[in-house]
Amino acid sequence: MEIIVQNINYQDWNLDFCLPDASIVGITGEGKSLVSKIISFQIIGMGTWIVNGEKIENENLYKIAKKISYVSKDLYYYPYLRTVKEYMNEIIKYNKLQIRDPDKKERDSLKIVNLPSSYLERELFTLSSSEKKLVQIAMSLLSNPEIIVFDEPFLNLDLHQEKKFYMLITRLKEQYHKTIVLATNNSNLLYKYTTDMLFLKKHRVFFYGPTSDVYLRVSYLTKNKFEVPDIVNFTYKAKKKYQVKIDYHKDIRDIIKDIYKHI
Amino acid sequence: MKENIIEIKELTIPKIFENFNISFAENKFITISGPNNCGKTTLIRILSKKISTKDSVMVRSKKIEDYKPIEYSSMVQVVIPKEMFFQEETVEEFIKRHIENLNIKKEEKPQQYTLLVKKFKLEKFQKNKMIELEDSTLLRIQLAISLYERPKILLLDNVLAEMSKLEKKQILKELKEFQLENNMTIIMTTMNLEETLESDYLYIIADSKIILEGAPQQVLEHDNVLNKLGLELPFMMDLSVKLRDYDVLKEIELDMDRMVEKLWK
Numbered sequence: 001m002e003i004i005v006q007n008i009n010y011q012d013w014n015l016d017f018c019l020p021d022a023s024i025v026g027i028t029g030e031g032k033s034l035v036s037k038i039i040s041f042q043i044i045g046m047g048t049w050i051v052n053g054e055k056i057e058n059e060n061l062y063k064i065a066k067k068i069s070y071v072s073k074d075l076y077y078y079p080y081l082r083t084v085k086e087y088m089n090e091i092i093k094y095n096k097l098q099i100r101d102p103d104k105k106e107r108d109s110l111k112i113v114n115l116p117s118s119y120l121e122r123e124l125f126t127l128s129s130s131e132k133k134l135v136q137i138a139m140s141l142l143s144n145p146e147i148i149v150f151d152e153p154f155l156n157l158d159l160h161q162e163k164k165f166y167m168l169i170t171r172l173k174e175q176y177h178k179t180i181v182l183a184t185n186n187s188n189l190l191y192k193y194t195t196d197m198l199f200l201k202k203h204r205v206f207f208y209g210p211t212s213d214v215y216l217r218v219s220y221l222t223k224n225k226f227e228v229p230d231i232v233n234f235t236y237k238a239k240k241k242y243q244v245k246i247d248y249h250k251d252i253r254d255i256i257k258d259i260y261k262h263i
Numbered sequence: 264m265k266e267n268i269i270e271i272k273e274l275t276i277p278k279i280f281e282n283f284n285i286s287f288a289e290n291k292f293i294t295i296s297g298p299n300n301c302g303k304t305t306l307i308r309i310l311s312k313k314i315s316t317k318d319s320v321m322v323r324s325k326k327i328e329d330y331k332p333i334e335y336s337s338m339v340q341v342v343i344p345k346e347m348f349f350q351e352e353t354v355e356e357f358i359k360r361h362i363e364n365l366n367i368k369k370e371e372k373p374q375q376y377t378l379l380v381k382k383f384k385l386e387k388f389q390k391n392k393m394i395e396l397e398d399s400t401l402l403r404i405q406l407a408i409s410l411y412e413r414p415k416i417l418l419l420d421n422v423l424a425e426m427s428k429l430e431k432k433q434i435l436k437e438l439k440e441f442q443l444e445n446n447m448t449i450i451m452t453t454m455n456l457e458e459t460l461e462s463d464y465l466y467i468i469a470d471s472k473i474i475l476e477g478a479p480q481q482v483l484e485h486d487n488v489l490n491k492l493g494l495e496l497p498f499m500m501d502l503s504v505k506l507r508d509y510d511v512l513k514e515i516e517l518d519m520d521r522m523v524e525k526l527w528k
Contacts, residue, residue, distance in 0.1 A: 030397070128300045155424050158298040158454060158493035185427045188498065227427055230498035234519055242527035252498070256505050263511060263526060 001052060001067065001146040001179060008047030010038055015045065017198055017205045019147065019181065022173050026190040026211065027183040029200030029226065033151050036183040040070035040149040068147045069140035073155055075132050077124060084110075084127075084135055085120040088142060097143050109138040112176075113168060130161040137168070148172065149181040154189055166193050191215050191229035192250055199226055216248055231255060268416065268448050269310065270321040276314065279305050283471045292442050292449045294459040294479065297468040298493040303452035307420040310450070311341040323415070337366065340409035341418040344402065344425075354396070354404060355389045361408045375411075383407035399430040406434075410441060417442075419451040423458050435461045456483060457497035460517070467492070480515065 001021060008015040015038065019025055027035055037043040041061070049056045049064055056064055081087045088106045092099060099105045107117040113134045127135060133153070140148055148169075154162055172178045182194060190197065191211060198208045201224060207214065215221070218236040221228050228236075231252065238244040246258040268289040273282045279302045287293050295303055308314045312327060312335055320327040322339070330338075352360075358379065362372055380386055383403055388396065396404075402422055409417060423431045439461060442449050451462070459465045459479045467475040467482060469492050475482045483489070486496055486504045496504070499517045506512040506526075516522040 130299045152425055156299070156421065156454060159490065159495045160493040161299055185425070227429075230519075234498070234502070234523070237519060237523045238527060241523060244527055252501055252505070256502070256509065259506065259511065259526065260509060 003064070003147070003179075004050040005039075006048040006050065008038065008045040008049075010034075010043060010045035012203045013038070013045065014204050015047070017208055019179055020196055022177050022179060023195045024169060024173060024180045024182065024193060025196045025198065026194035027181060027198045027200065028185050028187065028190060029206065031200050031203065032183040032185065035198075035200060035205075036149050036151050036181060037070070039147075039181060040068045041065035042070050066143065067145055068149065069143060069145035071133075071136050071140050071148060071150045071153065073152045075124065075136055082123055083120065084122050084124065087124060088120070088139055091139055091142055095143060099142070105142060106138075109141040110135075112141055112172075113138045129156045130158075130164075133157065133161075133165065134168075145178065147179045147181065149183070151183050153182055154184060154186065162189075169193075185227065187215070187227040187229045188231070191232060199224075201226075212248075266324070268323060269450075270324075271309075272319050272321075274309070274316060274319040276302075276305060276309075276316075279471075281471045283468075285466065285468070285473060287448060287450060288464070289448055290442075290446050291463040292439060292461070293451070293464050293466070294462040295450065295452045295466045295468060296454065296456060296459060296494060297474075301469045302471070303468070304420055307341060307343070307418050307450070307452060310416075310418055311339065333366070337412050338414055339416040339418065340412070340414040341420070342402070342405045342409050342422055343420045344398075344405075344422050352393050353389070354385060354391050354393060357393055358385075358404065358408065362411075365412060379407055379411055398425045399427075399434065402426075402434065406438075410445075413445055413447070415447060417447055417449045419449065421452050421454065423453065424455065431458060454494070456489070456494055456500075459483075460497065460500075467494070480517075484515065 003019040005015055005017050013031070015035065034043065038045045049061065051064055081090055085106060089102065092102055106120060110117055110119055115134055115138065119135065153165065157165060169180045173180055182190070184190060194211045196209065197211050197214050199206045206224065215229060215232055218228050218232060231250065232248060235246055235248050235255065238246055244262050246255065246262055249255045249258070266289065267286040269287040271283065271285045273284065274280050275282060295306065297303055305314065309316055309320060316327065318326055318328065359376060362376055367375060380389060385404060385407065388400060393401070423434065426434070435458065438449060441447065453459060462479055465476065465479040465482045466473055467489065474492065475485055475488060483496055483500045484504055486501065489496060499519060499522065500515070503512060503515040503517065507515065512525065516525060
């Protein structure tokens with residue numbers, strides 16, 4: 001699903017941008033959490049949405065809202081929802097999701113994130129932070145979203161969990177054709193894991209484009225106080241200061257090979 | 264030799280720690296890192312008296328259970344970023360509410376408020392609502408309140424995770440200064456090894472054991488051990504260690520400009 005957002009207003013914010021079909025889009029800069037909430041209709045901004053070429057406005061916005069899931073930094077606990085299953089049932093009830101076989105849907109959602117259906121009976125507070133993230137993703141899948149928005153997804157994930165998370169969102173993108181949105185200020189992770197980027201500044205999308213292009217505009221990023229990924233910054237300095245012929249890479253091992261060649 | 268401010272012996276918490284031992288030196292900035300589920304947060308919760316421990320934790324040579332809550336909280340303060348804020352509350356209201364709970368004379372409270380706001384450079388935020396603030400400002404306010412009574416020990420649980428590099432650098436610098444000025448012990452947990460570089464001493468824990476410990480830069484030279492545990496080296500450290508293994512570099516260089524110079528000048 002391709003989404004073009006035109007002139008969306010919320011408080012001081014005015015937003016224009018595009019979420020390409022089946023992409024992993026990063027959002028960074030001041031207000032990333034707020035914008036990720038606007039994209040996922042947690043906060044309602046007024047304006048025009050164009051979905052797969054079709055213009056959608058005002059009273060019809062709920063049609064897109066249904067297609068977008070939001071995964072918050074952390075799971076909110078409610079004292080009366082003890083197990084994963086109880087929580088999932090509540091989501092289905094609260095959002096009035098039309099599901100023929102809720103039990104099967106719940107098991108299938110867990111299966112997509114590689115958790116066995118025994119997790120349905122797990123009590124929420126016994127989950128570790130990485131298990132919680134997977135359960136949150138499974139919960140977000142209950143509504144069959146086409147876009148999943150994550151606020152600070154890498155928070156509290158170690159390297160192993162981070163790689164697993166990346167494999168999972170890649171699978172959701174490739175196999176299930178979903179668009180993934182990641183909001184974080186960690187430029188190293190954004191450079192490594194996204195396909196497209198939105199940079200926020202002064203209450204708007206300051207600029208956007210494919211990750212491998214925009215992150216190479218080092219002097220522009222620096223001038224506008226956006227964080228530059230370390231690996232890009234290093235390569236940029238070598239090129240600029242000593243005209244070294246090394247290429248921009250995403251993996252440190254590739255850059256080491258390049259250094260070895262050009263020393 | 265200086266006495267340890269905290270001694271943990273044979274700590275057992277089901278599923279997390281089994282006969283775990285660790286001790287922390289006084290007046291140091293200490294960082295603790297480790298993979299998911301290694302017990303970092305549990306350790307902070309134990310030290311803030313939220314989990315009971317059956318006599319295995321000594322703080323300043325006294326069992327943690329033997330401290331009265333008020334006595335303990337004036338000595339040990341903890342900052343956990345997920346603490347709930349009242350959305351409609353302004354910074355002024357929030358800080359005043361916390362000063363209410365402090366152990367100072369009532370007539371001195373307004374004056375103390377002014378002092379605190381000034382010291383932590385919060386003047387321009389006073390009328391802002393808590394919900395409108397950036398994460399780094401929120402953390403500054405939490406720190407201001409927790410440092411107010413000059414605790415001997417400050418516990419920080421992964422407080423820098425959401426900040427930009429620049430904000431992290433600034434806060435680490437301020438913490439370090441405050442720690443030196445006030446002879447305080449800071450214990451901070453983190454997943455991001457870059458944040459440990461400013462500290463005096465780093466522990467890597469996993470499976471109820473201390474896997475590595477020492478000055479951060481020396482600990483971080485063990486890239487294979489750390490990667491295997493699931494911890495990522497800061498870029499410059501990773502690059503240095505690998506280039507040194509290839510004999511391209513003689514020693515660790517953490518400054519990017521100097522590294523580029525060393526390689527190509």
